[in-house]
Amino acid sequence: MRKAVLFNIQKFSVHDGPGIRTTIFFKGCPLACQWCHNPESQSYQAEILIDRDRCTQCGECEKHCSQQAVWQKNHQLFYDAEKCNACEMCIDYCCNNAREIAGKEYTVQDVMQEIHKDKPFYEQSGGGVTLSGGEVMIQIDFIEELVKACKEQGITVAIDTCGYAPSDNFLRIIKYVDVFLYDIKLMDSGEHEHYTGRDNALILENLKLLSNHDAVIQLRLPLIEGINTKNEQIQDIIDFIADLNIHSINLLPYHHMGQGKYKKLNCPLPVLERPTDLRLEEIRSMFKQANYKVQIGG
Numbered sequence: 001m002r003k004a005v006l007f008n009i010q011k012f013s014v015h016d017g018p019g020i021r022t023t024i025f026f027k028g029c030p031l032a033c034q035w036c037h038n039p040e041s042q043s044y045q046a047e048i049l050i051d052r053d054r055c056t057q058c059g060e061c062e063k064h065c066s067q068q069a070v071w072q073k074n075h076q077l078f079y080d081a082e083k084c085n086a087c088e089m090c091i092d093y094c095c096n097n098a099r100e101i102a103g104k105e106y107t108v109q110d111v112m113q114e115i116h117k118d119k120p121f122y123e124q125s126g127g128g129v130t131l132s133g134g135e136v137m138i139q140i141d142f143i144e145e146l147v148k149a150c151k152e153q154g155i156t157v158a159i160d161t162c163g164y165a166p167s168d169n170f171l172r173i174i175k176y177v178d179v180f181l182y183d184i185k186l187m188d189s190g191e192h193e194h195y196t197g198r199d200n201a202l203i204l205e206n207l208k209l210l211s212n213h214d215a216v217i218q219l220r221l222p223l224i225e226g227i228n229t230k231n232e233q234i235q236d237i238i239d240f241i242a243d244l245n246i247h248s249i250n251l252l253p254y255h256h257m258g259q260g261k262y263k264k265l266n267c268p269l270p271v272l273e274r275p276t277d278l279r280l281e282e283i284r285s286m287f288k289q290a291n292y293k294v295q296i297g298g
């Protein structure tokens with residue numbers, strides 16, 4: 001049976017598409033954006049997050065790990081995600097609740113069971129299911145089965161995507177998807193590669209493809225001060241989308257909420273800033289002047 005690794009199922013979400021939604025977060029992303037607020041989404045495998053402020057270095061996790069994936073040296077705790085088989089034994093033996101797992105395998109049937117619990121809320125609010133990540137369009141076999149099952153049950157589907165996936169993957173599911181929440185980060189391909197690890201050619205190509213197939217596209221722009229907030233960078237986006245069929249635009253200012261997760265993954269903290277409210281308003285005005293429906297926030 002087909003399975004995917006999810007790291008969260010968020011109920012009663014109101015920022016990921018219309019109405020009240022269940023947002024399902026898949027692990028695994030081909031990009032590595034410097035501002036990612038879900039760093040635990042980037043790896044395709046389940047992994048352990050460690051709150052080192054809670055850890056008393058009691059050694060119980062090391063003692064009970066059959067894979068030698070956790071060890072202590074010079075009063076420091078180390079973890080090797082490559083060796084870890086996600087058995088969760090170390091979590092059970094940690095008396096300080098310093099360990100948690102990000103990632104659990106689900107079948108399509110498991111996910112549909114979760115979705116069904118929230119169906120009355122979708123009906124009352126015009127909501128539905130949002131598939132997010134990570135990057136969902138990479139795991140297309142699972143996603144195709146899931147969106148078809150949703151459609152059969154009359155549940156609307158939003159896909160939150162960075163656009164970096166084979167174009168055929170989009171063609172396979174386009175008719176089952178009600179709205180694409182599509183990220184545009186930077187128009188300059190070199191800058192895009194510098195900040196995300198990949199150039200943007202495929203992303204822009206897929207955006208055109210969706211537009212040509214009359215998909216409903218809600219464009220999402222993560223905005224990080226000093227990286228993609230200059231007038232000319234915004235104007236480049238406006239010029240690119242001029243011939244496309246864009247339903248609306250969300251400006252998503254950078255926030256620091258993911259920083260705790262970087263610490264738990266033992267990764268360097270990103271040093272990035274949110275644009276000022278004034279700058280956000282100026283960017284919003286640029287899109288309004290170009291006749292787009294635009295709002296700050298999801």
Ligand code: SF4
Pocket residue numbers: 029030031032033035036037038041042133134135162
């Ligand atoms: S595309 Fe999204 S999930 Fe992937 S690295 Fe960038 S911000 Fe994170």
Ligand code: SF4
Pocket residue numbers: 050054055056057058059060061062077090093094095096097098099
């Ligand atoms: S079991 Fe928990 S408290 Fe003990 S060393 Fe491991 S993480 Fe730290």
Ligand code: SF4
Pocket residue numbers: 048064065066067068069070083084085086087088089090091
């Ligand atoms: S989840 Fe299992 S394999 Fe991974 S570190 Fe913990 S005990 Fe070891």
